[in-house]
Amino acid sequence: xxxxxxxxxxxxxxxxxxxxxxxxxxxxxxxxxxxRPHGKYVTRxxxxxxxxxxxxGGKVSPRCRLTYTxxxxxxxxAIFKFSTETYDTDEWMFEGYEHLxxxxxxxxxxxxxxxxx
Numbered sequence: 415x416x417x418x419x420x421x422x423x424x425x426x427x428x429x430x431x432x433x434x435x436x437x438x439x440x441x442x443x444x445x446x447x448x449x450r451p452h453g454k455y456v457t458r459x460x461x462x463x464x465x466x467x468x469x470x471g472g473k474v475s476p477r478c479r480l481t482y483t484x485x486x487x488x489x490x491x492a493i494f495k496f497s498t499e500t501y502d503t504d505e506w507m508f509e510g511y512e513h514l515x516x517x518x519x520x521x522x523x524x525x526x527x528x529x530x531x
Contacts, residue, residue: 429463444522454469456468464479466478468531470531477493479494489516493525510525511524
């Protein structure tokens, strides 16, 4: 398992439906275990990318983008930077960075620490 930076030029396959279902169950379990009832992490799919946002009060705030590399345990990570309103693949100086291990759980733990809600 590893975390990958730099996703812009990666030729990753589209995310299979089976992988999407597994990810949805991982995110749902994470929400139940770690988040308060007023908010939850939500997913949005776009070709080879998974966007994770935080939903609270009917509003979704972006948190990160994960790019599928062909393995469920080796997603490429980019954190959302509110200062530039972009996903940054090179940013690693944030609280929670140490949780990044290529997994969905690691990404969720990282963004939960980076953006405590």
